[in-house]
Amino acid sequence: xxxxxxELKNVRKIYRMGDEKIVALEDISCVFEKGxxxxxxxxxxxxxxxxxxxxxxxEKPSKGSILFKGKPLEKLNESQLALYxxxxxxxxxxxxxxxxxxxxxxxxxxxxxxxxxxKRKRLKKARxxxxxxxxxxxxxxxxxxxxxxxQQRVSIARAFVNNPQVVFADxxxxxxxxxxxxxxxxxxxxxxxxxxxxxxxxxxxxxxxxYADQIIHIRDGNIESVTxxxxxxxxxxxxxGAQDEAAPGTEIxxxxxGEPNENITxxxxxxxxxxxxxxxxxxxxx
Ligand SMILES: Nc1ncnc2c1ncn2[C@@H]1O[C@H](COP(=O)(O)OP(=O)(O)OP(=O)(O)O)[C@@H](O)[C@H]1O
Ligand SMILES: [Mg+2]
Numbered sequence: 129x130x131x132x133x134x135e136l137k138n139v140r141k142i143y144r145m146g147d148e149k150i151v152a153l154e155d156i157s158c159v160f161e162k163g164x165x166x167x168x169x170x171x172x173x174x175x176x177x178x179x180x181x182x183x184x185x186x187e188k189p190s191k192g193s194i195l196f197k198g199k200p201l202e203k204l205n206e207s208q209l210a211l212y213x214x215x216x217x218x219x220x221x222x223x224x225x226x227x228x229x230x231x232x233x234x235x236x237x238x239x240x241x242x243x244x245x246x247k248r249k250r251l252k253k254a255r256x257x258x259x260x261x262x263x264x265x266x267x268x269x270x271x272x273x274x275x276x277x278x279q280q281r282v283s284i285a286r287a288f289v290n291n292p293q294v295v296f297a298d299x300x301x302x303x304x305x306x307x308x309x310x311x312x313x314x315x316x317x318x319x320x321x322x323x324x325x326x327x328x329x330x331x332x333x334x335x336x337x338x339y340a341d342q343i344i345h346i347r348d349g350n351i352e353s354v355t356x357x358x359x360x361x362x363x364x365x366x367x368x369g370a371q372d373e374a375a376p377g378t379e380i381x382x383x384x385x386g387e388p389n390e391n392i393t394x395x396x397x398x399x400x401x402x403x404x405x406x407x408x409x410x411x412x413x414x
Contacts, residue, residue, distance in 0.1 A: 130162050131197075139192035170345060188202045219298075221283065224282070258285050
């Protein structure tokens, strides 16, 4: 039996806007298991991102409970939640959320800096991850010097660099063309499968949902239906071959890579001292 990572029990989320009550999630109960790929599929406004934000501990339910490995997330305080995200979660966003002043490799090393991984190891992992996503030759480019697809590759490398147990992807291919979309989906699902990671992808695109083991149809804040996808699309086996080096598997491998916050800038700004002279061109974070 696969391990249950998340269990949602009658989760409800209401936003109050003045006198108005917006029911973003009405009554959601479901489980997410280790090593599986899920798709939250639904039209705009149905509650998909709200649900993802709850799983990430970025929002608390108004009612109900979200258990992660049996422990209720809603009981954690902000610093415990930040730690939870660092330890277990990776994020991929539609808009990439890369830091514009940092190079590709610097962006990928950010989650490792938060975890105080020594510089030599950081660079080794980040290089291996960039290789795995096919971007070795762009490691010193800044986001503005990369195409949209390349930026998304960097953000995928960042999401996976710490080998997180769960990766959330909110419309990860929303800004990409069809060919690049297929490449990105192959990449994300290929890495996750190789390392038995749980992937939860939000989309309104039926095609993308075909990559999932299970499709959870969301409508008006409720689960309308759940489909086990027997004909799941599988990623091409070759994703560059560098993943093993990137994700050692023996250590807990946290990531807060995509966390959309000022802390990244702040942390990167005060960042750690330079420990070694070599590779100084690879990582300019001071
Ligand atoms: N912070 C908020 N305050 C008030 N209402 C909100 C807030 N966040 C979301 N909502 C409302 O909750 C509902 C669900 O929003 P959500 O962002 O989860 O939808 P979605 O399924 O992700 O849509 P999309 O596909 O357009 O991204 C919407 O009606 C939205 O307006
Ligand atoms: Mg959304």
